Structures are given as C-alpha cells and as structure tokens.
Amino acid sequence: MTAPDTDLIDTLVGIAPGSPLGAARARRPAARTHAEASYRALLLPAEPGDVSIAERFAVAAYVVGLHRAEGTCAHYTAGLLEHGGPALGKAVALAVAETLAEGPKGSFPPGPLSVEDTPAPVFALSAPVAAALGKRLEAAFAHAHFLVFHPRDAAAERFRPLIEAGWTTDAIVTLSQLVSFLAFQIRVVAGLRVLAATP
Amino acid sequence: MPDTVQAHTAPNVFTRDQVDWLPWLEPIAEADLTERHIAALVDAARAKSPYFRLLARDPDALEHRTRTDKDIFYNTDAGAPRADRELAAAAVSRLNGCIYCASVHARFSATYSKREADVDKLLAEGVGADLGERWNAVVAAAVALTAIPMTFGPEHVQRLRAAGMDDLAISDIIQGSAFFNWANRLMLSLGDAAIKG
Numbered sequence: 001m002t003a004p005d006t007d008l009i010d011t012l013v014g015i016a017p018g019s020p021l022g023a024a025r026a027r028r029p030a031a032r033t034h035a036e037a038s039y040r041a042l043l044l045p046a047e048p049g050d051v052s053i054a055e056r057f058a059v060a061a062y063v064v065g066l067h068r069a070e071g072t073c074a075h076y077t078a079g080l081l082e083h084g085g086p087a088l089g090k091a092v093a094l095a096v097a098e099t100l101a102e103g104p105k106g107s108f109p110p111g112p113l114s115v116e117d118t119p120a121p122v123f124a125l126s127a128p129v130a131a132a133l134g135k136r137l138e139a140a141f142a143h144a145h146f147l148v149f150h151p152r153d154a155a156a157e158r159f160r161p162l163i164e165a166g167w168t169t170d171a172i173v174t175l176s177q178l179v180s181f182l183a184f185q186i187r188v189v190a191g192l193r194v195l196a197a198t199p
Numbered sequence: 200m201p202d203t204v205q206a207h208t209a210p211n212v213f214t215r216d217q218v219d220w221l222p223w224l225e226p227i228a229e230a231d232l233t234e235r236h237i238a239a240l241v242d243a244a245r246a247k248s249p250y251f252r253l254l255a256r257d258p259d260a261l262e263h264r265t266r267t268d269k270d271i272f273y274n275t276d277a278g279a280p281r282a283d284r285e286l287a288a289a290a291v292s293r294l295n296g297c298i299y300c301a302s303v304h305a306r307f308s309a310t311y312s313k314r315e316a317d318v319d320k321l322l323a324e325g326v327g328a329d330l331g332e333r334w335n336a337v338v339a340a341a342v343a344l345t346a347i348p349m350t351f352g353p354e355h356v357q358r359l360r361a362a363g364m365d366d367l368a369i370s371d372i373i374q375g376s377a378f379f380n381w382a383n384r385l386m387l388s389l390g391d392a393a394i395k396g
Contacts, residue, residue, distance in 0.1 A: 024367040027277065030270035031374060034263040041259035068348045103347040104295045111211030116325070149347060151387040152296030156223040158388070169224050170256045176388055177260040184267075184381035187344045191351055191373030195366065198356040 007036050009185065012071050013192040021196050039185065042178045043079065050171035054084035055137060056178060058092050062141055063182045065096030066148050071189040072182075091132035099123050099145055106150035120150045139165035140175055147179045207393035210298050213322035215309060218302045219393040220386065226252035241265045253389055264381070271374045279364065279371035282312035283337050287372050289318065290341040291379035294326050299392040300383050333362040340369075341376040 009032070015021045025032045043056050057080040064076045081089045101121030108114060123145040130138050139161045146153060162172055205221055226249045227236060237243060239258035245251040254261040272284050285308035292301035301322060309318040320328045326342045329335065336358040343351040359369045386392075 020366050021370070024278075024370045027367055028270050028274055028370075028374070030274070031267050034266040034270070038260065038263040038267060041257075041263055045259065066347070101347075104345065106296060108296060109209045109211040109298075113211060113213075147384050147388055151384045154387045154391075156391075159224065172224060173254060173256040173389075174260065176385055177254070177257055177264065180381045180384035181260070181264070183384055184377045187349065187351075187377035187380055188374055190349050191344055191377060192370065194351055194353060195356055195369055195373065198353040 007032065008039050008075070009035060009188055009192070012075060012189045013196060015192070015196070019196075021192060035185065035188065038181050042174070042181055049174070050168045051174050051178075054080075054088065055140065057083045058088055058133075058137055059140055059144055059175065059178055060182055061089070061092045062095055063144055063148055063179055064186060065093065066100065066145065067183075067186050068100075069186040069190060071193050072186050087132065091129055094129045095125055095133065095141055098125055098129060099141075101145075101149050103149035104151065106152040108152060120153050121145070135165045136167065139167065143175065144179045147176070148183065205393075207391065207396070209392050210302075210394050213293060213298055213301050213305070215302060215305045215315075215318065215322070217395055218299050219395050220250055220299050220390050221393050222249045222253050222390040224253055224389060226250075227255050228252075238262065239265075241269070250386070250390065254385070268378060268382070271371070271378050277367055279337075279368040279375070280311065282308050282314075283334075283368075284371055284375040285311060286318075286321075286334060286337050287341040287375040288379045288382075289321060290326050290338040291345050291376050292383055293321060294342055294345050295380070295383040295387070297379075297383040297387050300379065300386050302392075304379070336362045337372055340372050341379075344373065344376045345380055 013021065015025065043060060044053065057076060061076040061080040064072050077089065080092060105118040106120055107117040123142050125138065133141065143158065143162055146158060159172060167175065207221055210218055229246055229252065232246055232255065235258050236255040237246065239255055239262040240246055240251050241262060251261065285304045288304035289301050289308050292304060305318050305322055309315045317330045317334060321330060326338050330338065340351065340355045340359060343349065343355050356369060359372060
C-alpha cells in the first residue's frame with residue numbers, strides 16, 4: 001500500500017517536490033525521514049512481534065477516527081481493510097462513533113491546579129462492538145481513548161486491563177508509541193494542509 | 200504490573216525546576232541493553248535514563264522518535280528560533296497537563312529567549328496568558344493543533360505570518376507542537392513525575 005520511496009506525510013498533505021512546503025520539509029530532512037520511518041516501524045514492521053499488523057491498523061484507524069482527522073482517515077481506514085478485513089473495519093468505525101469525545105481533559109494531582117480539572121470523557125462500548133473487537137483490542141481501545149482525550153489522568157493501574165487481556169510489557173510500549181506517534185502525524189498533516197492552503 | 204514504583208511526591212504545580220520521572224513499567228536493565236538497544240538510544244548517556252530504557256523495548260520506534268525530535272528542535276538551519284519552538288512545546292505540555300515535559304521545555308524556552316517572566320506566566324496562568332503578540336500567536340497555534348477536534352485554521356497561519364514567520368518557521372511551530380502531542384502522551388502515561396528528593 002505504500003511504495004518504498006513514498007513519504008506518507010507528503011502524500012496526505014499533497015506536497016509536491018519543489019513546492020514551497022516541499023522545500024520547507026527538505027530543510028528538516030531528518031524529521032522527514034524519521035517521521036516516515038516511525039510510521040513504518042509502528043504500522044508495518046518487518047517483525048511485528050507481540051502486536052499484529054491488523055491490531056496496529058485497528059488502533060490507528062480508531063485513533064484517527066477519534067481525532068476526526070480527515071487528512072489521515074482514508075489512509076488508515078484502507079490499511080485496516082487490507083490488513084484486518086471488513087468485519088474489523090466495521091467494528092472499529094462503530095467504536096469510534098460510540099466513544100467520540102473532546103480533549104484534552106482530565107485531572108491534575110490535587111492542589112492549586114485542581115481548579116482546572118475537567119471530567120474525563122467516558123469510554124463505553126456496546127456489547128456487540130466489544131465482542132466484535134475481542135478482549136485484546138477492547139483493552140487497547142480503552143487505553144487509546146484515555147491517551148487521546150485525557151492523558152493527564154495517567155495512573156499505573158491503567159495497565160492492568162491491558163495485562164489481563166494479554167498485552168506484554170513490550171507490546172504496551174509499542175501500543176503507547178503507536179497512539180502517541182499518531183497524535184503527532186495527524187497534527188503534522190492537519191497543520192501542513194492548512195499552511196499549504198494559506199498563502 | 201510493577202509494584203516497585205518508588206515512594207515519591209508528584210509535583211502539583213507547573214515549574215521550571217528540575218523534576219524527576221519514575222517508570223510504571225519495568226525498563227530494560229542497563230546491563231541487559233544490546234547493541235541494538237544502545238543504537239536506538241542515539242545518545243549512549245541515555246542508558247542511565249529509565250524513560251529511554253523503557254522505550255528501548257521497541258528500539259525502532261524509539262530511535263526514529265528520537266531522530267525526529269532532534270531535527271525538529273535542534274536543527275539550526277533558519278526557521279523558527281529555538282526559543283519559539285520550545286515555547287510551542289511548553290504550551291502543548293501546559294495544555295495537555297504534562298508537568299514533567301513543561302518543566303524541561305519551559306527551561307529551554309527561558310534559556311534561549313531570556314524571557315523568564317513570560318515563560319513563568321505561561322506556566323502559572325496557562326495557555327491564555329498574555330505573552331505579547333508574537334508569542335501569543337505561537338501559543339494560539341500550539342493550542343489549536345492540540346485541541347481535539349483540532350481548530351487550527353488559516354487565521355493561525357496568517358497571525359504567524361503577521362508576526363514575521365515564513366513557511367519554514369511556521370512548519371517548525373506545527374512540527375514542534377505536533378511532536379509534543381507525541382512526547383506528552385509517553386511521558387504522562389508510562390510513569391510519574393516526582394519532586395526531586
């Protein structure tokens with residue numbers, strides 16, 4: 001789905017070589033190269049290890065959906081269809097619809113910042129969607145939902161459902177990197193699309 | 200589930216002081232780091248850091264994260280001044296609520312700009328603080344890119360252009376803001392900030 005010589009951010013933004021934004025990206029060559037390498041390492045690794053490619057694209061399509069990121073949505077939806085199949089694609093789309101919220105929210109450690117606390121968005125999947133996702137992805141989506149919308153509500157206890165669903169420590173690190181990287185890629189694409197369209 | 204997190208006090212205010220960070224998941228032990236892990240740390244000195252040794256469990260993801268980070272913030276070839284890139288990082292961290300990340304990048308922004316009072320104002324008052332037009336434009340862009348749904352639009356670009364920024368400088372602010380939406384989520388979720396004992 002991605003040829004070796006293509007750059008996903010350039011593709012999603014619509015940056016042509018030699019365009020003003022192409023020139024700006026060329027002035028940060030390592031950022032360009034390693035953002036792309038991050039994408040490949042997290043979504044299409046040669047050795048997927050403890051997290052399958054289908055799981056990676058399911059989490060990615062979910063995170064992109066939660067962001068209402070139109071610039072990146074089609075790519076990950078297509079990737080999920082290719083690597084996870086149509087039934088999983090449908091379950092992920094329903095999971096997005098059931099758990100949409102706004103961010104960033106959450107609570108600070110008690111003290112002077114508590115006046116800024118905002119209620120954490122609720123994560124609740126209907127039984128059919130949870131069943132279609134399975135235990136591992138249900139736990140992963142709950143974690144992704146927290147990371148996307150209210151990361152300051154972090155706590156060590158948040159890993160327990162992941163561990164109980166079979167996520168190893170290595171897999172939890174990969175999952176955390178995947179969700180967090182997407183938070184970056186989605187914003188670079190959205191930001192550069194606006195920049196390209198604003199002379 | 201690690202039940203070995205050290206007793207500590209998490210900071211409950213934003214600060215430019217040095218803050219510690221303690222992992223909630225077990226990092227790779229220093230003695231167990233392979234050549235691949237050490238290469239992924241990029242700077243060998245990071246073998247001392249529990250944060251980087253934890254991220255080394257996915258070495259490819261760590262290495263590319265680090266090299267992306269360094270180019271966005273340290274590349275001195277034109278674009279936005281380092282102080283502005285660090286301000287964007289601090290503003291995103293302030294909004295997301297990462298006290299650890301905000302402390303590091305508030306220090307960098309203050310160091311490079313010599314505007315300690317304005318940086319402290321951002322930490323104390325939040326992203327609505329009045330920091331003068333140029334920095335207000337940078338913070339507004341960082342906030343609009345961090346909000347979900349995102350609210351970043353042509354008005355943010357025009358305001359940065361009016362503050363004297365070209366395409367490269369604006370793309371530095373976009374990439375710096377986007378990167379801290381990556382970094383904050385790792386720092387916040389994989390461990391806890393701790394007041395230096």
